[in-house]
Amino acid sequence: MAFEGLTERLQKAMTNLRRKGKVSESDLRQTMREIRLALLEADVNFTVVKDFVKTVRDRALGAKVLDGLNPAQQIVKIVDEELTKTMGETAVPLNKSAKIPTIIMMAGLQGAGKTTTVGKLALKLKNEQNARPLMIAADVYRPAAIQQLQQVGDQIDVPVFQLGTDVDPVEIVRQGLAEAEANHNDYVFIDTAGRLQIDEQLMDELANIKALAHPDEILLVIDAMTGQNAVNTAQGFDDKLDITGVVLTKLDGDTRGGAALSIRAVTGKPIKFIGQGEKMTDLDVFHPDRMSNRILGMGDMLTLIEKAQQQFDEKEAEKMNLKIQENSFDFNDFIAQLDQVDKMGNMEDIMKMIPGVANNPAMKNMNMDPKDMAHIRAIIYSMTEQERTDPDVLNPSRRRRISAGSGRPIHEVNRMIKQFNQTKKMMNQMSKGNFAGMEGLMGGAGGGKGIGGKMQQMAMNRMVRQTKKQKKKRLAKAMRRRKR
Template sequence: MKLLGEKHMAFEGLTERLQKAMEKLRRKPKVTEADLRETMREIRLALLEADVNFKVVKDFVKTVREKAAGAEVLKGLNPAQQIVKIVNDELTEMMGETATPLNKSAHIPTVIMMVGLQGAGKTTTAGKLAKHLKKEENARPLFIAADVYRPAAITQLQQVAASIDVPVFEMGTDVDPVEIVRQGMEVAKEKHNDYVIIDTAGRLQIDEQLMEELAKIKELAKPDEILLVVDAMTGQNAVNTAQGFDDQLDITGVVLTKLDGDTRGGAAMSIRAVTGKPIKFVGEGEKMDNLDVFHPDRMASRILGMGDMMTLIEKAQENFDQEQATQAMAKMKENSFDFNDFLDQMDQITKMGPLEDLLKMMPGMANNPALQNINLDPKQFAHIKAIIYSMTPEERENPDMMNPSRRRRLAAGSGRPIVEVNRMIKQFNQMRKMMRQVTNGNLSGMENLMGGQMPGGRLGKLAMNRMARQMKKNKKKRLKKKKR
């Protein structure tokens, strides 16, 4: 499991404190003005501790209080639920309401200029964006290496580009960056690249020389997008950086990096509210696949600990083999799910990302005590695989034949303690039993696993309805791609 730094803990505290404040309201049969004042105080402190801009916090709390203080809310049915909805809606509006697509040129190439301070992850983000465009649009991007100051900047871009099979135009470190961009644009037109991604130089801080150079590149390239890459871990400094770059360059959007683990929106909430510019992408992890379109409504749900079912569904649809998943569900229903199937499912799950991040996308699981007690060390997957690989083909297909002597042989063959072998087989049997209950329409097994926190009622129905709509949309998209 990742080690969480101080800033990570601050964002984790934001979710935890907001959840506690909301839970206090839910437990009250009637919400009074005093209850509302106390909740608003908790929300204000939670946001300030998460390093959200003071003015943003002040305006947010004022708006929520005004909307929640109406007699129709406090005296109506389920006032606590209505207040939670108001908080969720205001968080979403503060961060931009809906996802904002990239600006595109009417004629190729579409030019994207990447800007930001050193250390924010600009070059890596450029690579992630190029891979995203290749995957989503079958695009043919070209990188222009315009950072001639940072040691090995061009080499880093070339390495990133090679890993995703994207060409790089570079002229070394002795040529003026503006001239590099000019010639790179000519090459892109000759080669008919539909996207140009300009990797510009960064500095340790905003300075006049940096801004003059970026302004010249902007004037020459006339970019459709100026994406500012900022480190979400820097909190309030991220907002100051965004405002500084926006004042000088009129940026079109922001990419937040290092939003993995338990960082939950402090910078995101402030940047949009202060600059008015949309957050278009978020980076979560080091791999080239770890770039996601920013959805304000999903981030708001995560901040409130209500999960992020839409992203979880999309990850599953993207990484799971539909035929394999259907076969596995049928086997679970028949109770014939075996260790071979278990291996296949583990491989597909690990493609989706760290397991603890996936679990936190489920409603009610962000700070669920049951989740805190689960050991999510990635090495466990390797240990489980070692145990299963030590089985004979017959044993993999017949999990019920694992008697004590066979288990001892597995322990010796895999190099794992016998207690670990016993625990893995026990957990496998529990999972098989639980999944059989779920596939047969009995959710009690899942509820027990999650400590009674399985979302039901209104929230559960909402998640299921969203899932059905999203699956229909994704199916239509896949059909359109096939027709092309």
Template sequence: MAFEGLTERLQNAFSKLRRKGKITESDVRDMMREVRLALLEADVNFTVVKDFVNTVRQRALGADVLDSLTPTQQVLKIVNEELTKVMGDTAVPLNKSTHIPTIIMMVGLQGAGKTTTAGKLALKLKNEEHARPLMIAADIYRPAAVDQLVTLGKQIDVPVFEQGTDHDPVDIVKAGLDQAALQKNDYVLIDTAGRLQIDEQLMDELVRIKALAHPDEILLVVDAMTGQNATEVAKGFNDQLDITGVVLTKLDGDTRGGAALSIRAVTGKPIKFTGQGEKLEDLDVFYPDRMANRILGMGDMMTLIEKAQKDYDANQAEKMAEKMRENTFDFNDFLDQMGQIQNMGPVQDLMKMIPGLANNPAAQNLNIGDKDIDHLKAIVYSMTPQEREQPELLNPSRRRRIAAGSGRSVQEVNRMIKQFNMSKEMMQKMSKGNMSGMEGMFGGGVQGKLGQMAMRSMARKTKKNKKKRLKNVKRFKTHQ
């Protein structure tokens, strides 16, 4: 996942400060040296790093910070604010035309994920705005580019205008826009050609398409894995086309994430979306403040909540709550629950959004994947319909049959059933507002590990905060 190395380095820098009740100018200088190295290793542009470090250092050396009862928290707050500012302060929405269609021109180098991103964005507009987008296949050079866009269009049920590879791209775009006018499409997404590097022929073609289409948005698609080169690419396209925004792809890959911290500062153009996954639903609005929180290991609860709201069916959730209250939650409901968790994405990625677990070493070593959840589901699928509805029927001989049918061990089956019963009891207590003794209710396995870690993290945080408050009160009285 992007930023893991940067997050770890920054956490180490702050951990040294946290051990000190009072910090000095020397402490701040040492910390900023660590921050500078961490940012450079993450492939952040050198000029951006220099300006960022200077700004943070000046603010952190202020008397209101050094004389504060919680100087480390103050410094962390400053770093968070400045990181957010570097990436753009707030999320920037798509530019929209006052009359349909809104025209979006997708540009970028070959291999950045331009065509896939066009499909993702079309799906997002269709689902969230109930729009009727049209995609235009104007990349006639890359082998199978037109076929790829047509295939994507079929998958998401969005029409694609194409004329093969024997026509001039500008003529294709003109014919596509005429088609959009006839069909009264709300949005037109133009998938343009890319190259392995910026060249005069590519730019000339893009300039001609821009002059014809008068796009409301020119979105540059940049591969985050290209590091500092992403900044140079962004600058090159911006100089020629005056782009309106950036989409960062492959942020879920093995990338140091420096592009996200550099592009806005170098080009002055906002990052509007990020691609973090292979599914066509995996396109997220870019929120600088949330990204700053994640970089600093502070979690991202807002994104987690939005994911839950988007992927969880409200009626299904209400039915589940009713079943908990009536104590009729069974293995069919358990299957639905597992499916909804999988729809939200990899469990480990979800954990990183939870404050306290975001940088927990134990959480990172769990290696929970879809296979673990699939094993649980295989056990349930090996039960008869009656056994799923009446878990109390599962005697030892039935459990042995289920183990053989699912290809799992009897011990795994026993553990899963025990875990299910504990989860059921826990949820019943929660539905009645009783939160006492919750930690022991999680059992073992995937759910158990996650549940116990979350509860312990909350307990540690509460205990730590209490100690900190007492310490601050004592220090305050000393200063009086």
């Protein structure tokens, strides 16, 4: 999970601070020490850490935050603002040429995910702008690099220009650009060669391609899991090529996050995109403010809403909302909702985008195993059409048959059906205005564009129960204090 270690340490530091009604300079020093250690453990550049901690401390002391109302909350706000500033403050869009084609040159070391990122970005432009991209295979050194790009092109239905491995890469780019001009492609992606490490031969070749193509964008693809080495790589490429932006890949596998927090501060070049998964759709615009919120456990509703809007068809959502209101939501609809939410990405990442859920201790006890979803599908697919559309007919003998057909124990079948009925009831209540504040998220307001069944199935019932238990515990504790 991206930033998991850093998020946990920073949240702990912020929680300790919030528990104090009044914050002293000593408390502030302790908090700054915890933040400094958290950032260093996350492999953030030492100079960046030093400047960050000094700025936060100076702002907290200079603005007399410690003497004001809610000093802990104000310090959290300062940390959030400085994190955002360190990563670049605002999202930076792709450079675009005044005339077609816009030429995007992709660079990076081997293994960073450069070729896959070319495909992801081409698909993103194709889907969002109805673009007609062309990808040029200019990596003639890595075994099967051309075949890999061709496979990516076939997968996303984007043409690939290649001349094999016996032609000079600069000549391949020359002819590829001519092909793009003849076919009126509006975007051209140049997939250049990588190396295991930076060397003069690689850089000279890239410089020659740049001189020929005059790219509007030079994107450096960096593996986020390489930590501070990512910063050194960025500096090396920038010195030779003057890159225009960075794409961080494998951010879903980096528990530290130091690269994202260091690159902009050290090189001055913006992170434009982040890759967080293996699917061709797993490429997102990098928003520093949203990433800061996620690091501090404050959620990221804007990204969540954007993901939902991309995946949920408005007419289908309205139809689903009507079924929920009429209480006719069935297992076919449930499966459809699971499929829609699956397209949005990893469920744990989705849950952590919800404010209040992101740093909820209950999250740590929630089972997000993808196998659970496969088991649910196996159970539902073992039902007859009548059983899926009319769950009330599921008597004990039918449940035993479903258990045998799905290969799942009978208690698991009974539990899934019980959870479905609870979810159905909750969704119906929300559609009528109950559970205020959750309706828009789960499928009521906003034309029914909700996250849907999977989240209710896996999380919300448990969270509601746990919240009630926590309230009862606090009330009981308060009553005991009064008796004393």
